[in-house]
Amino acid sequence: MNIDSMRGLTLMDLVSDRNGFLAVYPEGVSGGWNAGGLRSKSSENDVAYIADLLRHLQTKYSVDRQAIYACGISNGGQMVQKLACDLSDQIAAIGVVAITGIDSMCKSCSARRCMPVMFFIGTDDPLCPSQNSGVKQLGGLGEALGIGDLPVTPQLAKLADIMTAEEIVEFWAQHNGAGSPRQERMPDKNTRDGCTVSKETFGGGDREVILYTIEGGGHSWPGGMGFVIEGKLGKTCMDVNASELLWEFFRTHRRR
Numbered sequence: 001m002n003i004d005s006m007r008g009l010t011l012m013d014l015v016s017d018r019n020g021f022l023a024v025y026p027e028g029v030s031g032g033w034n035a036g037g038l039r040s041k042s043s044e045n046d047v048a049y050i051a052d053l054l055r056h057l058q059t060k061y062s063v064d065r066q067a068i069y070a071c072g073i074s075n076g077g078q079m080v081q082k083l084a085c086d087l088s089d090q091i092a093a094i095g096v097v098a099i100t101g102i103d104s105m106c107k108s109c110s111a112r113r114c115m116p117v118m119f120f121i122g123t124d125d126p127l128c129p130s131q132n133s134g135v136k137q138l139g140g141l142g143e144a145l146g147i148g149d150l151p152v153t154p155q156l157a158k159l160a161d162i163m164t165a166e167e168i169v170e171f172w173a174q175h176n177g178a179g180s181p182r183q184e185r186m187p188d189k190n191t192r193d194g195c196t197v198s199k200e201t202f203g204g205g206d207r208e209v210i211l212y213t214i215e216g217g218g219h220s221w222p223g224g225m226g227f228v229i230e231g232k233l234g235k236t237c238m239d240v241n242a243s244e245l246l247w248e249f250f251r252t253h254r255r256r
Helices: 003-010 012-019 046-060 075-086 103-107 139-145 154-159 165-176 226-233 242-250
Strands: 069-073 093-097 117-122 182-185 196-202 209-215
Touching (some): 003 012, 069 075, 069 242, 075 093, 075 103, 103 165, 117 165, 117 242, 165 209, 209 242
Parallel strands (some): 069 093
């Protein structure tokens, strides 16, 4: 993906315009991010790049330094977790869409404070292994990524340094010292999208970790424009809007 495709997918500009915050779309040098792990998409020092970008923005705009947030999908979701670990003195909260986490990165995480996190994970997303699922086929997504229709299991994911959905949520909940989750079923607002949503909330305040599980959801941005290429990404949930929910989440969390 690039800047334009991210803007089109998330429609975050609409949320930014309505709520008066600065939306920024960085782009990795090689079309991906160096988030660590065994199969990093880049060899660039992208943490330094984001730190430089933040300094640049702070010279051009009136930026509230206690209210800087990062969100991303897929490899971008891995990258914002690396930012949460390496730039915890600048990032107030993060949002992760359609990806889990990198085991080696989490084991070396140097975040010096609690990090509020919001996740959106689809049960039919082959790049998000789960302890409760069996074999997932990459299908059209694998073709789009140029790696073919490979089978994905929690065991194979572990060999590839990829955590399950349960493991990555537990990692951040434990890091934040959050307690047992409160569970909630979300209204099925769009009965034609083939998806339903459940919500789990761990902790509260600065310790908060929220997981939206998209039953039937694919490798997509809920409420976004992913349905236009549904054949490759899987179903896009229209019951919730990730961009709206992320902003509602972010605005309640300030770096202290």
